[in-house]
Amino acid sequence: MKKIGILFGQENTFPQAFIDRVNAKAPADIRAEFVKIDDVEQHVAPDYAVIIDRISQDVPFYRAYLKNAALMGTAVINNPFWWSADEKFFNNALAVRLGVPVPKTLLLPSKERPSDTGENSFRNLNMMDWEKAFAHIGFPAYMKPHSGGGWKSVYKLHSPDDFFRAYAETGQLVMLLQESVDFTDYFRCYCIGGTEVLIMPYEPRNEPHLRYATEMKTTGEAGEKLLATMKEYVLKLNEGLGYDFNTVEFAVRDGIPLAIDFGNPAPDADINSVGEKNFEWVVEAAANMAIARAQAQKPGQDNLTWGTFVHPHRARSGAPTEFTMANAPTPTPKKPAAPKAAAAPKADGAPKKPAAKKPAPKKPE
Numbered sequence: 529m530k531k532i533g534i535l536f537g538q539e540n541t542f543p544q545a546f547i548d549r550v551n552a553k554a555p556a557d558i559r560a561e562f563v564k565i566d567d568v569e570q571h572v573a574p575d576y577a578v579i580i581d582r583i584s585q586d587v588p589f590y591r592a593y594l595k596n597a598a599l600m601g602t603a604v605i606n607n608p609f610w611w612s613a614d615e616k617f618f619n620n621a622l623a624v625r626l627g628v629p630v631p632k633t634l635l636l637p638s639k640e641r642p643s644d645t646g647e648n649s650f651r652n653l654n655m656m657d658w659e660k661a662f663a664h665i666g667f668p669a670y671m672k673p674h675s676g677g678g679w680k681s682v683y684k685l686h687s688p689d690d691f692f693r694a695y696a697e698t699g700q701l702v703m704l705l706q707e708s709v710d711f712t713d714y715f716r717c718y719c720i721g722g723t724e725v726l727i728m729p730y731e732p733r734n735e736p737h738l739r740y741a742t743e744m745k746t747t748g749e750a751g752e753k754l755l756a757t758m759k760e761y762v763l764k765l766n767e768g769l770g771y772d773f774n775t776v777e778f779a780v781r782d783g784i785p786l787a788i789d790f791g792n793p794a795p796d797a798d799i800n801s802v803g804e805k806n807f808e809w810v811v812e813a814a815a816n817m818a819i820a821r822a823q824a825q826k827p828g829q830d831n832l833t834w835g836t837f838v839h840p841h842r843a844r845s846g847a848p849t850e851f852t853m854a855n856a857p858t859p860t861p862k863k864p865a866a867p868k869a870a871a872a873p874k875a876d877g878a879p880k881k882p883a884a885k886k887p888a889p890k891k892p893e
């Protein structure tokens with residue numbers, strides 16, 4: 529008997545529907561239930577071949593439980609290691625690498641210093657050139673946390689004054705400054721199992737319960753082409769990121785879909801927001817994926833999905849990457865000692881002002 533579990537929080541419609549669907553269609557040796565957790569001990573396997581995680585982004589205890597479960601062979605959906613590492617700025621950079629269009633985006637140092645850091649913690653950071661940043665991104669612009677969700681601390685800004693007012697509210701959050709896409713169409717796309725894609729017209733300017741109650745505006749051949757392009761981009765992004773259950777958002781400008789938000793590993797799947805038709809699709813696709821993953825799961829092995837960027841065997845397939853004494857670089861002869869003031873700053877008590885008149889240290893060879 530192989531068990532599929534679902535781990536969830538406040539949502540009320542998807543988990544039960546998912547379990548009912550799996551139990552209605554899975555072979556007799558596969559059963560689904562709500563995950564039950566009591567003692568959690570290191571290197572002890574939970575009783576699940578597959579766990580669908582819908583909540584560990586809000587519960588660090590669950591995230592740690594899932595990593596241990598993954599080590600012991602549970603196919604955790606989505607990969608808790610990748611989910612822990614992922615954030616919007618990296619996602620955007622990866623999209624550029626994969627040839628998927630995204631809005632121009634800059635990463636901003638947090639307005640306030642992180643707790644337990646001081647001025648000296650930031651000696652590597654030059655003063656931000658705001659004029660240059662604004663000229664590059666333009667207005668209106670979006671500012672949003674580099675790692676966030678639920679539209680929390682997402683600002684649409686119309687001027688530098690607007691920006692500085694909003695930035696002052698962001699505290700220790702690391703924010704992105706992003707070009708605003710003036711869109712004619714907007715979509716949210718489920719991607720399940722890296723292969724199944726549902727493209728849903730979405731109107732973010734509607735009230736939350738009416739956001740999926742909209743139609744695609746692009747029609748005819750242009751519409752067909754747009755749908756095919758978005759499907760291709762959704763598959764590319766999810767292959768790169770290695771998500772099994774995710775949504776990708778696109779804003780369409782001049783016929784080009786720009787990916788806006790595509791790391792949503794516990795996407796909204798509530799019947800009251802996505803509507804009956806989309807709900808039916810996601811329940812069916814998730815149940816099929818979970819059953820297939822339970823059948824393929826091998827106890828004690830790595831049953832996670834990894835993106836092409838962090839594929840575990842990738843580093844070993846190319847040039848040697850492991851450091852050994854045999855491949856260590858030959859030491860270069862010592863250069864004459866640098867004058868004292870130009871020496872590397874010590875961890876504490878380093879000079880506050882840079883030694884402006886001293887010659888700049890040579891670049892390392």
Ligand SMILES: Nc1ncnc2c1ncn2[C@@H]1O[C@H](COP(=O)(O)OP(=O)(O)OP(=O)(O)O)[C@@H](O)[C@H]1O
Pocket residue numbers: 631670672676677678679680682706707708709710732733777779788789792
């Ligand atoms: N660059 C942009 N251009 C146009 N609209 C944007 C842009 N960035 C964000 N938005 C709007 O703001 C909304 C929220 O932004 P985003 O999806 O990035 O935040 P989020 O907190 O991750 O949201 P969610 O939790 O719903 O996924 C988007 O649905 C979109 O309507």
Ligand SMILES: [Mg+2]
Pocket residue numbers: 777789
């Ligand atoms: Mg979003």
